[in-house]
Structures are given as C-alpha cells and as structure tokens.
Amino acid sequence: MDVLDAVAVFAAGVAAGGINTIVGSGSLITFPTLVALGYPPVVANVSNNIGLVPGSATGAYGYREELRGQRGRLLRLGSASIVGAVVGALLLLGLPAEAFDIIVIALILVALILVVAQPRLQKWVLGRREGEHRPHGGPALWVGVLLAGMYGGYFGAAQGIILIALLGIMLDEDLQRVNAAKNVLSAVVNGSAAVVFTAMWLFSDTEINWWAVLLIASGATTGGLIGARVGRRIPPLVLRVVIVVVGTVAIVNLLA
Template sequence: MNALEATAVLVAGIGAGGINAVVGSGTLITFPTLLALGFPPVTANVTNNIGLVPGSLAGAYGYRRELSGQRARLLRLAAASLTGALIGAALLLGLPDDAFGVIVPVLIAVALVLVVAQPRVNAWLAARRERHHPHGGPWLWAGILAAGVYGGYFGAAQGIILIALLGIFLDEDLQRNNAAKNVLSALVNGVAALVFVIVWLTGATDISWLAVLLIALGSTVGGLLGAKVGRRLPPAALRTVIVLVGLTAIANLVTN
C-alpha cells in the first residue's frame, strides 16, 4: 500500500466512524475503498470489521449521556447481539468465498434501500409507536439477535436496522435509541473481530493489519466527531454519499 492508498483508507475510516456514530452505514465507505485497492472481498470485510471496532467504541462513548438508565436493558439485549455476532462470523468464515460475493451485493442493496427509506421509516414509527415492555420483550430480543447475525457476517446498515427495531419496540426518543444502537453495534463488531483474529492466528483467513490500523485511527477520530457534530450534518447529503459509495461497492463486487 503506497502513501496515497494509505491516505485514502485513513480518510475512509474517518468518514465511516462519523457515519456509524450518527447513521450506522460506515461500512459502505470503508469496504468499497478496500475493494477498490484490490483486496479480496472476504479479506476486505474481515479487515474492515476489525478496524471499525475502535470507532464503534468511540461513538458509544460520545453518546454516554444518553445511555443513562439503560444498563439493565442493554445487558439483556447484549446477550442477543453476542449470540448473533458469533453466528454471523461463523457463517462468514464457514461459507465459500464465492457465496460472499453473491450474498453481499444483495445485502448492500438492502442496506442502501434502508438508508434512503430511513426518514419515512422513522416518521412511520413515530406515528404508530405504542408503549411496550420497558426492555422490548422477546420480539425485540429476537430482532436484535437477527441484526447481530447480519452484523457479524457483513454489517453495512446494521445500525439502521437496530434503530428501526429499537424504535418499534421501545418508548424512547431517537437519541437514546441511537446511543443504545452504538453500544450494540460495538459489541457485535468487537465479538466478530475477536473471532476473526482467533481464526487468523490459525492461518485460515487473511487480515491486512496496516489497513486495520489506518481504519482504526480514522474511525476513532470519526466516531468522536460524529457523536459531537453529526446531528448538524445535512441528512440528505449524507445519504447521497452513502448511496453512491454503496453502488460503487456493488459494481466492484459484480465485476471482480
């Protein structure tokens, strides 16, 4: 990786960290960047996942005030995220590489639809929200489990899925749900990353540690900035960038 390529990965990491803290689609920035630099899809996904963990933690830290009073709920939901992340990581490592190349374009397309539809989804949820179990009940737990599987396998727009689930089943404002989303996303990414590192030690998968370092540095800065100033960014402009980058990722996967 030359200096220009390293700079591109670092900048992508900053963007991904900021987007993850506010929206939850940062993978659609860093993953296509790694693909464009010639990384194989599975290697790019594993490398990207590990690199984004510090950014996820930074985003959760930035929303620490909104986490007040949510400890019991998060401990309950964390079990679902943990289980889902282990299943998703196992699927990524267990399925053939060719399967990843077929499945991920579909996941990215779904993620892009969710990014575009998020304002309408949020409005629909706000109009129909009813009081539920304080911790969301079994249906929320099952939904968080499924989101964890998705996140452990790929992760793009995992945050948007979590926000939608939390909005449906909890009587909380968006910022508190976003704080919970950041914690659960960080847990999924962290657990999946631990699995990937253990498997890497056995020689069964490849990781670009330079790219991990660059994404980690960038996403940490981006996560802190995103939590601080992300609410001031024009949502339409942010979604446009994400959609363009996501379409680029689909094109790279289909043509490679």
C-alpha cells in the same frame, strides 16, 4: 499499500466512524474503498470489521449522557448481539468466498434501500410509538437484535439502521436514546465478530490485512468522536447521497 492508498483508507475510516455514530452504514464507505484498492472481498470485510471496532466504542462513549439508565437493557440485549455476531462471523468464514461475492451484493442493495428509506422508517417508528408505553422490548426485540447481530457479524453495513428501527418500534424511548443504544449494540457486534476473526487468524489460514485494520481503526476512532459531537448538525440527505454513491460503486466493483 502506497501513501495515497493509505490516505484513502484512513479518510474512509474517519468517514465511516462518523457515519456509523450518526446513522449506521459506515461500512459502505470503508468496504468498497478496500475492494477498489484490490483487496479480495472477504479479506476486505474481515479487516474492515476489526478496524471499525474502536470507532464504534468512541461513538458509544460520545453518547454516554443518552445511555444513562439503559445499563440493564443493554446487558440483556447485548447477549443477543454477541450470539448473533459470532454466528454471522462463523458463516462468513465457513461459506465459500464465491458465496460472499453474491450475498454481499444483495446485502449492499438492501442496505442502500434502507438508507434511502430512513426518513420514512423514522416517521413510521414515531407513529407506532404514539400513546404507547414500552418499558422493555421483550423476547421479540431480543430475537430481532440477535438477527441483526448475525447480519452485522457477516457483513454489517446498515446494521445500525436496522437496530434503530427495531429499538424505536419496541422501546418507549426518544430517538436520541435509541441511537445511543444502537451505538453500544453495534460496538458489541463488531467487537465480538473481531474476536472470532482474530482467533481464526491465529489458529487457521484466515487472512487479515493489519495495515488496513490500523488505518481504519485510527480514522474510525477520530470519526466516532466527531460523529457524536456534530452528528445532529449534518444534513441527513447529504449522508444518504454519499452512502448511495459509494455503495453503488461497490456493487459495480464486485460485478466487474
């Protein structure tokens, strides 16, 4: 990795850390950056996942005020995130690399659709919650978070948007507190998958590019703090345009 490549990966990490904290889908910045630089898709995905963990943690910390009173809920839902993330990570490592090339294109397309549709999803969430009181999500939300964790452990882009939709529909909370909970659960998913990937690297032939991990982690840590601080001031349309452009580039690279 030369200096320009390192700068590009670090900058992508900063952007991804901020976007993950504000919206979700930061992997649509870092993952295609690594692929464009020549990393095999599975190596890029695993390295990206581990690198984004510190950014998820700093993003959650930045929303600590909105997290007050949610400890019990997050402990309960966090167990679903852990189980789902481990299953998703094992699927990523267990399925043939050729399968990842096909599956990830479909996942990116779904993620891009979710990014574009986010304003409508938010309106739908608010409409569903009008006049209703839901102190907790119940078993349905636990299962939904489990499935989102599987998705996040396998690939992860747009898992934040999926979690916001789930939590917003099934919990009686404003969207800022929902977003705070989303940041914690995303951190749990990324962290759990990172433990699996690191263990497999230690005890098997799983490939991880630790330079990419370090650069993304450094950038994402900064981006997570920035995202939590200024996220409400960034026009959502700008973020969606950037994500869609980069995601489209990723699909083109994977099909090339």
